[in-house]
Amino acid sequence: xxxxxxxxxxxxxxxxxxxxxxxxxxxxxxxxxxxxxxxxxxxxxxxxxxxxxxxxxxxxxxxxxxxxxxxxxxxxxxxxxxxxxxxxxxxxxxxxxxxxxxxxxxxxxxxxxxxxxxxxxxxxxxxxxxxxxxxxxxxxxxxxxxxxxxxxxxxxxxxxxxxxxxxxxxxxxxxxxxxxxxxxxxxx
Numbered sequence: 001x002x003x004x005x006x007x008x009x010x011x012x013x014x015x016x017x018x019x020x021x022x023x024x025x026x027x028x029x030x031x032x033x034x035x036x037x038x039x040x041x042x043x044x045x046x047x048x049x050x051x052x053x054x055x056x057x058x059x060x061x062x063x064x065x066x067x068x069x070x071x072x073x074x075x076x077x078x079x080x081x082x083x084x085x086x087x088x089x090x091x092x093x094x095x096x097x098x099x100x101x102x103x104x105x106x107x108x109x110x111x112x113x114x115x116x117x118x119x120x121x122x123x124x125x126x127x128x129x130x131x132x133x134x135x136x137x138x139x140x141x142x143x144x145x146x147x148x149x150x151x152x153x154x155x156x157x158x159x160x161x162x163x164x165x166x167x168x169x170x171x172x173x174x175x176x177x178x179x180x181x182x183x184x185x186x187x188x
Contacts (some may be wrong), residue, residue: 002081007031012053013078018061026116027054029179029186033112036178041104049105052087055080055107060162068092068099093155096175101163111160115175116155118142121149123188131180131188136173143172 002118005013014027032052059071068089075085089099090106091113101107122142123131142148143157159169179188 002049002079004081004084005051005123007035007047010051010054013080014058016059017074017075019042020061021063023057025186026055027118029182029188030054030056030109030113030138032182032186033116033175033178034108035067036181037108037112037174038105041108043104048083052084052109053107055084056088056091056113058088068095068097094159095153105163107160107163110165111157111171112155112175112178115160116151116179118149118154118157119176119179120188121152131176132183132184134176137167138177139172139176143168 011024011028015024018027031050033168034053035046038046041081042049050125055075057067058074059069060067063070068091071088072085075088084097086102087106087109089092089097090101093099093110100109111139113121118188119131119139120132122139123129124133126134127146146154156173158168161168164171179186182188
């Protein structure tokens with residue numbers, strides 16, 4: 001029978017395939033964001049949302065060219081539930097996967113994966129090097145500047161907001177608030 005591990009166990013699974021501190025922290029950050037969002041959108045399944053966030057890039061470090069494809073194999077080797085596998089594939093929709101996000105959690109994962117990177121890059125440019133004193137207005141400015149964090153796919157973030165039927169400003173605000181809630185433990 002397939003399993004849905006607790007977020008802590010999911011982190012141990014992630015560490016089997018990822019060694020780079022950046023990738024491990026990214027899994028923890030996305031997990032934390034989804035946990036924060038689940039409190040409002042699916043309070044009965046907070047751990048599921050966190051586990052999906054933790055494992056979304058399980059294959060990225062070892063198999064970047066097969067991202068969201070090789071993950072299926074790795075997750076099945078771990079006997080993980082198909083709902084987690086679907087979420088992992090759906091977060092790469094239109095980029096490296098044709099699996100569409102179905103549920104609210106998958107749509108948030110699709111959007112906040114890219115957005116968390118933009119917010120992290122914006123924090124590094126601040127004098128404080130932290131998101132704690134960042135506001136939505138300054139984040140929106142960075143979002144609109146295509147030269148800033150050029151590798152961050154803004155179309156994915158916009159498409160995610162559209163899937164969620166939410167204005168981009170609201171998605172920016174709740175994701176920023178979610179990331180702020182992870183401090184000081186995460187050092188964002």
